[in-house]
Amino acid sequence: MITMHASLICQVRDGYTGRPLEGSALLCTLDGAAVRPLAKPGGYLILLDLPFGSHRMTLRCRGYQEEWVEFAVDEGTRELVVTMKPGEGYPFRGPVTRLSLTVTEGGVPAEGKRLWLAVPAPWELKVAQTRAEKGQLQLRLYCKGPQSAVSSGAYLLADGENSEIVELQELMEEMGTLAAPLLRSHGRGCPLMLAQCYRTGTDGQISAVWQDARILAVYDQERQSLAELNLEPGENRRTVVW
Numbered sequence: 001m002i003t004m005h006a007s008l009i010c011q012v013r014d015g016y017t018g019r020p021l022e023g024s025a026l027l028c029t030l031d032g033a034a035v036r037p038l039a040k041p042g043g044y045l046i047l048l049d050l051p052f053g054s055h056r057m058t059l060r061c062r063g064y065q066e067e068w069v070e071f072a073v074d075e076g077t078r079e080l081v082v083t084m085k086p087g088e089g090y091p092f093r094g095p096v097t098r099l100s101l102t103v104t105e106g107g108v109p110a111e112g113k114r115l116w117l118a119v120p121a122p123w124e125l126k127v128a129q130t131r132a133e134k135g136q137l138q139l140r141l142y143c144k145g146p147q148s149a150v151s152s153g154a155y156l157l158a159d160g161e162n163s164e165i166v167e168l169q170e171l172m173e174e175m176g177t178l179a180a181p182l183l184r185s186h187g188r189g190c191p192l193m194l195a196q197c198y199r200t201g202t203d204g205q206i207s208a209v210w211q212d213a214r215i216l217a218v219y220d221q222e223r224q225s226l227a228e229l230n231l232e233p234g235e236n237r238r239t240v241v242w
Contacts, residue, residue, distance in 0.1 A: 006046050007077065008047040008050065010037075011044050012059065013081065016090070016092075016209060016210070020043025020044075024039065025062070026060070026061050028057060028058065028059055029057070029058045030057050057069055062089065063090040064085060065086070067084050085196065092209070096209050096211060097212060097213045097232075097236065099117075099206075099229075099231060100205060100206075101205065101240065111201070113199065114221070114222070115199075115219065116165055117195065118156035125171075126142045127141065128140040128142040128188065130188055131188070133185050134185045135182060137177065137178050137180075137181050140176075141176045141192070142174070150168075151194075152170060153167065154168075155167075155195055157182075157192055159187075163217075163226045164221075166192070212233075214231055215229075215230060
């Protein structure tokens with residue numbers, strides 16, 4: 001009897017619309033070598049029987065920026081959500097909000113900087129309990145809108161210097177389940193903002209597009225620094241100085 005182990009289950013989404021991207025449209029490499037993951041409906045890619053240790057998977061698709069993720073493999077199954085950001089040739093429909101963000105450190109462009117950009121979710125999620133304690137895997141959430149519309153994935157739990165990135169697995173009857181325990185405690189009313197991970201280029205810049213965004217949070221997870229930017233419809237150019 002032959003058995004196979006799913007080392008990684010990855011859902012790939014369009015970072016602009018949030019819809020799944022089917023595996024047939026993607027070109028994948030693993031640790032620099034071409035690989036063809038098992039593709040399932042709903043944008044799921046499955047990698048089987050990977051060696052234990054650290055790996056890097058790179059994803060390419062026409063109309064999107066190249067994306068890559070690093071992950072560790074052990075005896076369990078790692079689950080990830082990856083968002084592909086619009087690039088040259090993406091078929092936008094209707095007006096958009098564009099941002100060209102320059103990040104500097106010590107007066108020079110910050111090359112290869114990993115940042116999270118987060119915008120308010122259309123369903124408006126907030127911490128509903130008096131105190132969500134460090135170490136909890138579940139927390140009560142207030143949702144302004146149908147809970148069925150809430151998507152799983154990465155969120156910025158915006159709480160000033162106490163902010164953190166959380167991975168929401170599901171929301172059922174006002175209880176949100178996280179992929180990993182909270183790293184910090186948070187009070188009632190702290191919002192959960194839809195977050196995507198970006199990396200600066202050699203020029204220290206990030207290019208991002210949204211259908212509609214007025215407030216943007218820029219979170220440096222390594223430095224635990226949070227900046228808030230106001231955006232206008234159309235083109236925006238901003239600079240963040242750490």
